[in-house]
Amino acid sequence: MRKAWTLAIIVSCCIFGQRWFERQPVAFAGTPVFVDVTQKAGIGAFRNVQGGDPNNKPHIIEVMGGGAAFLDYNNDGNLDILLVRGSTIDNFRKKGGDAVCALYRGDGKGHFEDVTRAAGLSASHGWGMGVTVADYDNDGWQDIYVTGYGRNFLFHNRHDGTFEEVAAKAGIQGGQWSMGAAFADFDRDGRLDLYVANYLDYPLEHLPVHDSSCNYRGFSVFCGPRGIPGARDAIYFGQADGTFRDATEELGIDPKKFFGLGVVVTDYDNDGWPDIFVANDLTGNLLYHNLGKGKFEETAVLAGAAFSEDGVEQGSMGVDFGDLDNDGWPDLYYTNSSFQSNTLLLNNRDQTFTNITNPARHGSSTYLHVGWGTSFGDLDNDGWEDLFVVNGHLYPEADKFAMGLKYQQQPLVFMNNHDKTFRESGAEFGLTQRWKSRGLAIGDYDNDGRLDVLINNLDDGPVLLHNEMPRAGHWLLIRCVGTKSNRSAVGARLTLRAGDLREMREIKAGVSYLSSNDLRVHFGLGTHPKADSLEIQWPSGLVQTFQDIRADQMLTLEEGSSRAVVGQ
């Protein structure tokens, strides 16, 4: 049976030539493509506690977290995992919350060991929400920034497998209810800066009183976000001494205090300066166009990225930029609440976008989902970026609503058809389970060239999905190390050419919903056994080009060095 299937593929390959790889509909006949390896990997015991009772959510703070990250904190070339957890109202009041995150050290072979305590992370209590990872002090070791309710945490890497919490000392402890965060070098001075999206002004000592407005479909549900004041986002600039300067007021960031959730930073207009997109809940999204040297102009409405096509605010959550049509210009995708499709915006190359949600076939398929984490990534290594989206409703009562909704919802996988359309293939890939998902990160944890998926679920264990895509194409995994630029090379723009493929990636520290992807850059090369060229535009302005790179390997490229180091 299996042989017959393979034969059919070979025949069709011969008939259609090289294009078969791009167009062949995937038929996996019951063999899952994304295999749930959570228990085997050793991270199954983690629980993203968000409130006391998973079936009763009287407060909005109990449904919003938490994030997930792939990182390499010990520089061993193997991805580690960080998962953020929340707390309960009682625990927060009595003991300042719970340990905000758990760290798992990966061995590159699919096993992870809980090193939270050993790394000195278990003592940091609070109500965790999101995470972003980068080497903020350019010492060559990745640091971790965890956002949370009431305060944020900056875990400075001590290079010995442990961390020191230095948020207050660094000036980025915050004090509000923080959600998404992204490191980037906004002024291109070689030091990482930070944008933090803040959500609501929500004092736990004065929780909203439940009244008739906190009803949904006749069910008493948590109050908000509507009716609760928003919290103002914050922007910080990294300084030479390892601290940050708060420039929120100076730059006039988020003056209307929108309900900030997801953040992503990309140079969307290819002018060399990183821009910021903030996905806001039930308020217009924000797009800060970087005018140079860290001055911004908010242009979301003019760019066509603030509202739905009908001009209405959406419940926007997770976000990512990616180049869906391989034209070298970043396109934007963000997830939304139910009865609002997720939004896919094609870059018009003139600082504006065209909404192609419906023609790209993201309309109906996402309409009844509440979307959270999302990320672009070439999941089948065909040279075209696909999209992974995780979902889950806000209200445990959703199952009782007669609205065609479920509390737990399936993830969606959108495979790129190479013509600005996608086909939703989640079920086809074996992803039929429903979760209450929030954070999503992608990265190749076993360095096999295929992007794996990490999901943080609400009140539940995480899910680690191993990508076992058959017939996946060739690949490259690139680690960039800045010298003049920030060490993590956040903001570096990589353009790869292989035959007729032209792919662009940008290194982002903070994507999806409250999450952080593998900082290494992944390229799928399809049938091409080598990349003809790889150009890197470093944030410093330096442009380097490498020629004829053999596929299916990991490389480390250091800024200014012409030598590509194989391996980590």
Place this chain on the structure above:
Amino acid sequence: MGGKIRALAVLALVGACCLRAQPAGPGELEKHLQQAQIFVDQEKYADAARELRAAVAIRKDIRGAYYQLGFALFQTGNLGEAGRAFTKELDFQPPDAYSLYYLGRIRLQANQRQEAIAFFEKSLAAGEVLDVRRRLGSAYLALAQGDRAVSFLEESVRVRLEDGDLHYLLARAYKQKGNAAAAALEFDAAKRWNGKTRTEMEALTRLNQALTQNNQSDAIEATRELHNSSDPDVLLAAATTLGRAGLHQEAVPFLEKSIRLQPAFAEAHYNLARAFIALREPDKAQRELRATVELRPGFYEAEALLGTLLAEAGQSEQAIPHLRAAVQLRADSPRLLLLLALQYFEQRYYQDAIDLLIKCMSIDPANPEPRFLLIQARYRNLEYEPALKLAQETLRLFPGNPMAHYHLGAQLNNLSRLPEAKRELEAALTKDPKLLEARVMLGDVLFKIGEPEDSLTQFRQALSEDPKLVDAYAGIGKALIQLKRYSETAASMKQALEIDDKLPALHLYLSQAYRALGQIDDAKREAEVFGKLNAERAKARDKDVERKYM
């Protein structure tokens, strides 16, 4: 008197028979019918019956003759044969209201109240005749069905205010219902009317006859005489008589005088309100109706009328308490239930609307309107699955109704079942190409399917039907932006803004078009207008949450 008025119709029958020149001796038939009429006029009913028997023996298919025969026999007390004659008359369609009425009376005399009521109800459905409401009220009273008795007797009293016996019957009905206050008022009215002076009662009768016979001079004289009365009841009775004859302007001074003499006279305020409604002065009518319900809480007609007036004036919130009061007093009018449900819907009391519409559907199952509103109420109450189910059921019950297709299409669209929605909306438009809401929604569905060109065609066609349809303009803006036809977008949105410059989306599309055309300052200006209008819209939306009527 009713019997006589009806009897005059025999002359018309005669004419009709003659014209048709029947072979069985039309001359003889005519003679019998004319003679019968004379006997009826002389109240010689046995003779009239004989002539009519002869007439129907010559020709059996004379519409009205059997009724006349039945009437004559009824008067002679020959109820058995009268009943058969009335029944025979019912072979003709549509059914004769008078024959049904007398069949009811025959059953009443046989103490068969339920059967009598059935005939009276049928008679009322066929056309209001004689004192059928009084008969029904009386019969229901005897059956201890106070609600129904009150309903019919209240209406009877309104027509014959001067009838003390009717007031007495109504008082008994109120008492039976336990409404002691209203009963006391009616007992008092009965006493008052039965004690009126003979002169004024005669003047009222003369006025009535003069108006019936269109005798202007007698009517003027009786009117003048009655206007001198200082009895509020008499003035009110005169006014209602004038009102029934369509002389509303003439009725007003009577009612105003009646109220001057007795300011707390609820009935006079109510009738004055009705006169103002007939004279198209709704504000004055509202004022009088408010006075009425204040003076007499639980006045069904006044509450219903005031609620209706307020609803028609767009004052839904103010209409609701009055319509509610009316419906609580009497919940048998589907029209009133639907009207109240509509006010609930408009004021976002969705659950209240739903409860009422379900009741309305059960009372009036042949009417699709309550279903359509219920579909929308369920949708607005976020009950998407029941809304869809109801829309499907409604289309099964009303397959030829384009609105049934439209509502199903709308619910399918809401659940993103786009190909099915498209099919239903196209079906709606096949049945009614001018159903603009269906066309605009079809445009929206096509846009969501990813066919902006086709969607544009629909929006433009809708606009050709109604050039002021801003929703169609908004659709055009959305589609053109996606198609990157920015100059067209700008031109269309400018046109649209001349119709409605408060719709935020129009400014948004114009802003985006300007931005793409490189007119940055214009783009920023429009974006700013959009921002302001959108903030107002969002504020209004935040208030637009479901409510429960307390």
